[in-house]
Amino acid sequence: MIDNTIFNDKKVAFHTLGCKLNFAETSAIGKQLTDEGFAKVKTGEQADICIINTCSVTDTADHKCRQAINRLNRQHPDAIMIVTGCYAQLKPEEVAAIDGVDLVLGANEKFNVLEYIQKLDGTEKSEIHRSEIKRVREFKPSCSRDDRTRYFLKVQDGCDYFCTYCTIPYARGRSRNATIPETVAMAMQAVEAGAKEIVLSGVNIGDFGKSTGESFFDLVKALDTIPADVRFRISSIEPNLLTDEIITYISTSHRFMPHFHIPLQSGTNEVLQLMKRKYNRELFAHKVELIKSLLPHAFIGVDVIVGVRGETDELFEQSCRFIDSLDISQLHVFTYSERAGTKMLDIEYTVSLNERKRRSNVLHSLSEKKTKAFYQNQVGNxxxxxxxxxxxxxxxxxxxxxxxxxxxxxxxxxxxxxxxxxxxxxxxxxxxxxxx
Incomplete structure (x- = not known):
């Protein structure tokens, strides 16, 4: 049992980096602490505890995490500094070596932060508590309201895909989720708190149901029938898991918005194979065409990675031409960075950093063109x-x-x-x- 009297009048500061899933989880951690007597620090106040929820999708993300830790340590020099999230799970020793860090919590430990705070022995050495990711099986539901209006509901965690460029399965573990009734109950709690829009979030949300014998389509249908005035959006979903059945259903739904975010990553089958993606560009083009045939004004956002190993100049040009041919609304462009432990490091052909930057600029310009054209077509609607x-x-x-x-x-x-x-x-x- 937690002795919450030691937490009375204590102030806590939070800093979250990375995806909306991280923000939802920080919100859940924050609720645990406020329920036990903590108060969120206000501007100008000194915190007793700082919690940094980190990202580690690229080297740049790692660098931003280190900057955030150092900045919070300067702002709150007497606070207990706790670091969790993907960076903490993947590189705990590196995080623990950062000046001022007191506690490093892995993916399975972050939701037990109160217990670890109580057990801190006050020594100057950083403590690391981190389970092997293959042992992480429990799903921790969470929901957050961002600083705007939308709520982000975590419906799934983990990934079983092991793409050659990605470390997320090693940071998040295997795919898992709560049951549909439990997820619907979380959505209803958000509605009762005032939510008018809920974004379904996860690492690989199309895999929902793998651990409970259900399916993502089952979840969509269940949420679509809840007795509340709320609208839903689906965050990033793999094209092979965005079934024609789901697209057709959403085209007639009043609660699910005509808005899709689909990772492409590359516009050539050769690079998709190098990445070990589970689809080809023909399937992706079919999904876009089906969406636009049923929902002509739907917004379609697309993820693309540039400069991966094996992406020759010719393959990049082919990818650009394919992407330009798609009736999409926006690109989210990511520049490849080498990640230790990934299979892509076995590929000999590398793209220079300057060329990666150039390719990123090319696709950002293409994205701007696509977005302007989409918006212009909406005028008068x-x-x-x-x-x-x-x-x-x-x-x-x-x-x-x-x-x-x-x-x-x-x-x-x-x-x-x-x-x-x-x-x-x-x-x-x-x-x-x-x-x-």
Whole structure:
């Protein structure tokens, strides 16, 4: 049993890096601490404990994590510094060696942070508590509200794919999830807390049900029938797991928005094979075509990695031509970085860092072209828009059902409400369309 009297009046600071899944998990950890008497630190206050939830998807992510740890250590020099997340799971000794770190918690330990705080012995040496990832089997549900309006519901964790460039299976473990009734109950809790929009999040959410004998499509149908005025979005889902059945169902759903985020990673079958992806570009093109045939105004975001080993100049050019041919709305471009322990290191052909940067710039320009064209095609259309709390004093922003960013005059009463809006032309800085 935890003696929560030692936590009364203690202040805690949180810092989260990486994906929305991390933010949802930080929220769950935060609730544990506030339930036991902690208060979240306010601006200018000194924290008694700092918790950093880290990412480790690239070397750049690792570097940002180290910067965040050092910055928080300077801001709160007397605080207990606790580091968890993917960086802590993959490289615990490296994290523990950072000046000021007191406690390093792995993937299986992060949700027991209170117990580890109690057991700290006060020595100057950093403590590491980290289970072997292959032993991690328990699913920890969590849900967070970001600093805007949307809620992010963790429905799945882990990945069984082991793509040659990726360390996520070693940081997150095997695919696992709660049951559909448990997940629906979490969604209802978010609704009761005021959620008007919930984003389904996970590492590989299309694999939902693998550990419970259910399926992601079963979850979609269950959420679509809950008795609440809420809308859902699906975060990144593998193209081979985004079945035609799911796409067809969403095309007639009132709660699931016409918004898809699908990782492509490369536009050539040769590189997809080097990556050990579970689809080819023909399947990906079919998914895009089906979505657009059923939902012509759907927003489609696509992940792409540039500069992986084996991606020759010719293959990159082929990939660009294929991506340009797709009726998509936006690219999320990632620059490849070598990760220790991955199979891609066995491939001899390497792309120089300067060339990787050039390729990234090429695809960012292509993304900008695609997004502008998509937005321009939406002018004059009418959609429900969920208004967010973000504003610059004069204007506030929201997102349409098909994920168009919309701007209007600020009105506090409209925050977290859905309003039917006709999309006008671009605002002054071309970051959003004006809502009428």
């Amino acid at each position: 009418t959609y429900p828009v969920l208004w967010e709390s973000r504003h610059n004093g004069e204007f506030m922003v929201g997102f349409s059902s098909n994920y168009v960013k919309v701007e209007r005059q600020y009105d506090k009463k409209l925050v977290n409400t859905i309003q039917i809006v006709t999309l006008g032309e671009w605002n002054d800085d071309k970051s959003a369309l004006i809502g009428v």
